[in-house]
Amino acid sequence: GNLWGYGKEDGPSVWHKNYPVAQGDRQSPIDIVPHQASHDPSLGPVVLNYDQCTSIKIANNGHSVVVEFDDSDDRSVIRGGPLDNPYRLKQFHFHWGVKGCHGSEHTVAGNSYASELHLVHWNAVKYTTFGEAATAPDGLAVLGIFLQHHGRFVKAVFFFFFFFLLQGSAADFKGFNPKCLLPSSLHYWTYLGSLTTPPLHESVIWIVVKDPITVSEKQVTCLAGSSEPALGRLLPASGLYLHTFLTQGLYTRNWEF
Numbered sequence: 001g002n003l004w005g006y007g008k009e010d011g012p013s014v015w016h017k018n019y020p021v022a023q024g025d026r027q028s029p030i031d032i033v034p035h036q037a038s039h040d041p042s043l044g045p046v047v048l049n050y051d052q053c054t055s056i057k058i059a060n061n062g063h064s065v066v067v068e069f070d071d072s073d074d075r076s077v078i079r080g081g082p083l084d085n086p087y088r089l090k091q092f093h094f095h096w097g098v099k100g101c102h103g104s105e106h107t108v109a110g111n112s113y114a115s116e117l118h119l120v121h122w123n124a125v126k127y128t129t130f131g132e133a134a135t136a137p138d139g140l141a142v143l144g145i146f147l148q149h150h151g152r153f154v155k156a157v158f159f160f161f162f163f164f165l166l167q168g169s170a171a172d173f174k175g176f177n178p179k180c181l182l183p184s185s186l187h188y189w190t191y192l193g194s195l196t197t198p199p200l201h202e203s204v205i206w207i208v209v210k211d212p213i214t215v216s217e218k219q220v221t222c223l224a225g226s227s228e229p230a231l232g233r234l235l236p237a238s239g240l241y242l243h244t245f246l247t248q249g250l251y252t253r254n255w256e257f
């Protein structure tokens with residue numbers, strides 16, 4: 001929409017005019033300075049259980065490509081780590097820069113990555129809707145995963161996803177399970193922050209995985225493989241032939257970070 005964007009007139013430096021919380025005291029993203037992070041021995045591993053995850057659709061909301069999930073029950077949840085309850089997977093989306101190499105939102109000791117994947121979950125134990133949770137201090141948990149420098153191939157797929165999906169459109173995107181994009185990293189940083197885009201609600205428990213993943217062609221075709229009908233429909237029109245292979249039989253497991 002034209003409420004906000006990333007341009008000079010509507011970008012982050014002026015968001016505070018419509019969203020005063022932008023000047024709040026738990027705003028995201030932040031620069032993560034590893035040697036200033038304190039170790040909390042009471043923090044256990046983060047566990048993702050996405051084995052029954054049901055993606056519904058993929059859409060371009062004008063700011064990112066978002067894959068929505070059916071969050072009507074606890075089929076796909078994140079738990080453990082800093083979380084007191086299981087949080088339900090609602091959607092995931094990416095942030096990447098126009099320059100292609102410095103698109104991540106969080107930075108690590110001032111360094112940025114090519115892009116950043118956000119898996120957005122909400123506390124369905126304490127709140128009845130995502131919208132309600134999105135305004136509560138412990139309402140959301142977002143798992144942030146850094147993606148390394150892409151090859152041209154992966155960048156092309158991202159951009160075709162983004163540009164081919166006309167703004168406001170949505171396409172079926174069933175049967176996609178983000179586990180094939182996840183690292184098997186055991187380490188994360190966590191802090192209390194906010195949505196990184198308006199309305200910037202200070203409602204996010206951030207869990208940022210330390211080790212970036214290099215999105216390989218294999219993973220991208222995995223993305224296509226597991227949802228070939230949907231992605232297949234999206235891509236040929238853009239002339240990008242994506243060699244896909246089915247990722248049937250992928251075992252399911254709890255992802256421990």
Ligand SMILES: C[C@H](CNC(=O)c1ccc(S(N)(=O)=O)cc1)Cn1ccc2ccccc21
Binds near residue numbers: 132197
């Ligand atoms: C806040 C919501 C719109 N924003 C987000 O959902 C959101 C999620 C994650 C991030 S990030 N980049 O920090 O991970 C940023 C924004 C609007 N909204 C209000 C009620 C509501 C109900 C269903 C769907 C959307 C709804």
Ligand SMILES: [Zn+2]
Binds near residue numbers: 095118
């Ligand atoms: Zn995000």
